[in-house]
Amino acid sequence: MTDSSLIKGLWWKLLALLLLLYAVIYGFFIEVPYFEVTKESIRNVFYHVGMWFGMSAMLITSFIFSIRYLRGFREKEDIVAVEAANVGIFFGILGLITGMIWAKSTWGAFWVRDPKLDGAAVGMFIYLAYMVLRGSINDIHKRAKVSAVFNIFAFILWIVFVMVLPRLAGSTIHPGQDGAPVMALNLSGSTRIVFYPAMIGWILLGFWIMNLRIRIKRLGIRD
């Protein structure tokens, strides 16, 4: 079976495992910069931000495969688009949960009014709506085509939302952006050697889960 929508080989799965083990183990040993608000919980940056990276990688994959589906109407590509979106939702919900717990301990509330949080929540609404849309069309070709159109349309508007919102709202409490008042995410050199490998690890893990889901789905179709 030769097709481009599945990534072959073992090396990248092993790499994902190694990077994540490294992030989980060394992430707790490493010396981290001290901030009054976060204290030791700043280590969550290796795991919570990873969810955001994994989600972004999955949603971009879903978007690309929706475009590819509309160019050739191959069912394989529709399956990749939907499974990437599923894994993206999974990462997104984990990101929201880890973020909410962290927010409670640092900012004192599970949810604060903030462009980053709202952007993530709206992304979840869009992809849950995408799933509802798929559920309400029975014909598989029609479902693939209509949901691909929605995916492309919604993804671009979501990107606009994520880019536009901080400019409308002014200041933000969430780090990772200019003018964050609480805690600037200026990772020192020592933290970076965990942060970047961890992000790559989470993205690779996302592709791994996606590959497994695609293969399960294909088995179901062949029956």
Next chain:
Amino acid sequence: MLFREVKALIGKDIRLELKQKYVLNGILLYLLSTVFVTYLAFEEVITPETWNSLFWIILLFVGVNGISKSFVQESPARYIYYYTIASPQAVVLSKILYNLLLMAILSLLSFGMFLLLMGNQVVNLELFILALFLGSFGLSSILTMVAAIASRASNNFSLMAVLSFPIILPLLLTLMKISRMALSGPEWPGATGPLVILVTINLAVIILAYLLFPYLWRD
């Protein structure tokens, strides 16, 4: 060619609307009663902030209601007929322009009702009217696309809301920002940034509609 097709299709939509007046009357009544309900519910507590939020949220709901019928109001056989004689781009552009006309009328009417019942909060009227026009355009183009998507699925109406609310947010929040400026003071300079964003969103949606609609139109 495209222009002539669009013109003919808009003319068709207007004649159809005037023939089946109950649809238009229904949406007008929906607008009037919603504004009246909020007027009664909020009594004397209308600050400019509430005025602004209420105005745009009501307009969003009216838009969803008015535009959701765009691709389901005629019989499927008639859509097949249109398919044979018009290009998909002409169909979607004509629907967007027709819905723009509808939304412009509804937003002006809604503004009039707000003036009548909740008093005038608008300081910079020109800016507000500009926001109304650009807002009608954006609502009409995004909601027309969503209506086309939802019309291909069952349970059309609840899908319409579920699909459109999250993706309409960049437009809606930008509009609220601009109209908040029009409510708070007569100055213009601060509004240029959001206005550029608004025009960009509108252009992006039109391009996307032009490119993507053909996939929805043919089965």
